[in-house]
Amino acid sequence: xxxxxxxxxxxxxxxxxxxxxxxxxxxxxxxxxxxxxxxxxxxxxxxxxxxxxxxxxxxxxxxxxxxxxxxxxxxxxxxxxxxxxxxxxxxxxxxxxxxxxxxxxxxxxxxxxxxxxxxxxxxxxxxxxxxxxxxxxxxxxxxxxxxxxxxxxxxxxxxxxxxxxxxxxxxxxxxxxxx
Amino acid sequence: xxxxxxxxxxxxxxxxxxxxxxxxxxxxxxxxxxxxxxxxxxxxxxxxxxxxxxxxxxxxxxxxxxxxxxxxxxxxxxxxxxxxxxxxxxxxxxxxxxxxxxxxxxxxxxxxxxxxxxxxxxxxxxxxxxxxxxxxxxxxxxxxxxxxxxxxxxxxxxxxxxxxxxxxxxxxxxxxxxxxxxxxxxxxxxxxxxxxxxxxxxxxxxxxxxxxxxxxxxxxxxxxxxxxxxxxxxxxxxxxxxxxxxxxxxxxxxxxxxxxxxxxxxxxxxxxxxxxxxxxxxxxxxxxxxxxxxxxxxxxxxxxxxxxxxxxxxxxxxxxxxxxxxxxxxxxxxxxxxxxxxxxxxxxxxxxxxxxxxxxxxxxxxxxxxxxxxxxxxxxxxxxxxxxxxxxxxxxxxxxxxxxxxxxxxxxxxxxxxxxxxxxxxxxxxxxxxxxxxxxx
Numbered sequence: 239x240x241x242x243x244x245x246x247x248x249x250x251x252x253x254x255x256x257x258x259x260x261x262x263x264x265x266x267x268x269x270x271x272x273x274x275x276x277x278x279x280x281x282x283x284x285x286x287x288x289x290x291x292x293x294x295x296x297x298x299x300x301x302x303x304x305x306x307x308x309x310x311x312x313x314x315x316x317x318x319x320x321x322x323x324x325x326x327x328x329x330x331x332x333x334x335x336x337x338x339x340x341x342x343x344x345x346x347x348x349x350x351x352x353x354x355x356x357x358x359x360x361x362x363x364x365x366x367x368x369x370x371x372x373x374x375x376x377x378x379x380x381x382x383x384x385x386x387x388x389x390x391x392x393x394x395x396x397x398x399x400x401x402x403x404x405x406x407x408x409x410x411x412x413x414x415x416x417x
Numbered sequence: 418x419x420x421x422x423x424x425x426x427x428x429x430x431x432x433x434x435x436x437x438x439x440x441x442x443x444x445x446x447x448x449x450x451x452x453x454x455x456x457x458x459x460x461x462x463x464x465x466x467x468x469x470x471x472x473x474x475x476x477x478x479x480x481x482x483x484x485x486x487x488x489x490x491x492x493x494x495x496x497x498x499x500x501x502x503x504x505x506x507x508x509x510x511x512x513x514x515x516x517x518x519x520x521x522x523x524x525x526x527x528x529x530x531x532x533x534x535x536x537x538x539x540x541x542x543x544x545x546x547x548x549x550x551x552x553x554x555x556x557x558x559x560x561x562x563x564x565x566x567x568x569x570x571x572x573x574x575x576x577x578x579x580x581x582x583x584x585x586x587x588x589x590x591x592x593x594x595x596x597x598x599x600x601x602x603x604x605x606x607x608x609x610x611x612x613x614x615x616x617x618x619x620x621x622x623x624x625x626x627x628x629x630x631x632x633x634x635x636x637x638x639x640x641x642x643x644x645x646x647x648x649x650x651x652x653x654x655x656x657x658x659x660x661x662x663x664x665x666x667x668x669x670x671x672x673x674x675x676x677x678x679x680x681x682x683x684x685x686x687x688x689x690x691x692x693x694x695x696x697x698x699x700x701x702x703x704x705x706x707x708x709x710x711x712x713x714x715x716x717x718x719x720x721x722x723x724x725x726x727x728x729x730x731x732x733x734x735x736x737x738x739x740x741x742x743x744x745x746x747x748x749x750x751x752x753x754x755x756x757x758x759x760x761x762x763x764x765x766x767x768x769x770x771x772x773x774x775x776x777x778x779x780x781x782x783x784x785x786x787x788x789x790x791x792x793x794x795x796x797x798x799x800x801x802x803x804x805x806x807x808x809x810x811x812x813x814x815x816x817x818x819x820x821x822x823x824x825x826x827x828x829x830x831x832x833x834x835x836x837x838x839x840x841x842x843x844x845x846x847x848x849x850x851x852x853x854x855x856x857x858x
Contacts, residue, residue, distance in 0.1 A: 256580060286581075287579060290566070293563075344535065348546075348548065352558070356551055
């Protein structure tokens with residue numbers, strides 16, 4: 239979309255990750271928990287492909303993204319990264335060039351910065367990350383499973399802050415099924 | 418990065434090759450301005466999928482093999498279902514085949530759109546990545562995202578998920594989409610037809626290096642349509658044609674020391690699978706509008722310049738959109754999603770045309786439907802030798818370029834293939850070593 243598209247000043251929660259790939263499932267798992275409690279007040283979606291972010295958050299004033307991350311922290315560590323239109327650019331080269339950031343070498347940082355260039359980046363973008371131990375096929379690792387409660391609380395706190403920023407009269411219920 | 422070697426030679430090291438799927442290594446050695454050695458090093462440990470499949474039920478490969486790749490899972494599902502149905506004597510309905518083709522259109526659309534615009538076009542427009550390209554060409558990138566989303570949405574509806582679809586099984590599908598669900602996708606698909614034909618003209622205007630290869634083009638062929646989800650035979654540009662069942666007798670896999678992925682040869686020689694082969698072997702099966710667009714874009718009925726693969730890929734993108742709309746036009750509710758299946762002892766082959774080229778599976782199962790042996794041969798594995806051949810030719814043709822430019826040209830030559838290296842590898846570390854006779858120890 240272009241900058242001329244009318245913007246909806248609401249908040250979107252996005253769970254990013256593939257449910258089959260070990261700890262990559264944590265994003266969808268977090269948003270499923272939040273959807274059950276707050277789905278009437280939020281747009282909640284899950285996506286597996288980071289490139290989808292560029293379009294899915296277009297028109298929203300705030301987006302909270304739950305995703306598995308690899309930063310070197312202990313598995314299960316919960317982190318918060320602010321990447322909205324007013325925040326400094328993310329270091330994209332490592333994500334977009336290494337082939338490790340997502341399908342065909344395009345990861346979350348690439349999606350954020352591409353959205354920034356195209357004018358689709360929400361004013362507020364908060365990436366709630368859970369440090370992953372493994373992306374091999376199979377269930378989540380115990381450390382990441384144990385971190386979901388903390389991550390959900392972090393997401394809810396960020397959503398509360400974001401909802402205060404966005405006009406409440408324009409929030410709406412739109413819950414999409416998990417992909 | 419350039420390193421001086423103790424013997425006076427040079428090594429150019431690109432720590433990671435951008436805009437490809439996966440990781441691998443490339444070594445190019447030049448002596449006295451002659452390319453003397455080219456190796457595509459695939460060093461990811463084997464993934465053992467063929468081993469995992471032994472002992473599993475004949476109904477499981479569509480779900481198991483779809484997890485091999487997030488970009489081309491439908492290719493794996495189509496080859497495995499066809500193989501199992503061939504072995505077990507299962508005949509599906511025309512509607513099931515039609516829906517498989519529609520699902521395959523979704524995969525081609527999302528894969529081709531991603532590669533053409535996000536990964537390949539920056540090479541021709543002079544940008545390091547799509548991020549830089551988007552600053553100057555936002556309309557192109559927005560179009561690319563639109564096209565890719567249309568493919569993802571089609572995959573999600575027909576396959577149940579945009580990545581690693583779950584709705585495919587031996588004998589058909591678990592559920593058929595309804596007319597109303599498909600109609601909801603029509604506007605984006607019809608827009609995709611127009612966008613992609615416009616994109617053919619756009620990429621035709623790029624500046625293409627002059628380079629031609631003469632290896633044998635191998636692809637599937639179907640008497641009624643351009644090959645996607647299946648073909649009735651394999652055809653080669655040297656005139657050889659044979660049934661899909663004979664692929665294992667004509668294509669030989671073999672190990673080379675510098676790669677963890679098996680190389681392959683066709684009738685004893687280097688061959689090529691992929692859009693250039695598909696197009697050149699099946700030009701007559703493209704729609705009239707696609708044929709016209711291709712010719713107008715400067716292509717002949719065959720294309721031997723690997724750098725022009727971006728045009729061919731864009732023609733195929735337009736064809737996939739056309740096919741998707743055509744299939745939705747004729748779809749009616751009420752078709753059975755699958756036919757009954759039962760195991761039968763035997764061995765068989767299935768093949769389909771992944772976005773990057775022909776993929777084939779061979780299975781042997783017992784009377785209870787338990788898999789005794791499995792062989793999976795993806796296109797990037799088959800193309801390793803032709804990638805090396807392209808690298809050899811490119812490095813020789815542009816040997817007088819400085820190291821930076823030569824390295825970049827070699828990277829472009831690799832990206833021509835849209836290699837799905839993650840089916841077998843990770844990281845691509847490109848090294849060019851230059852020496853002269855006088856510098857040899």
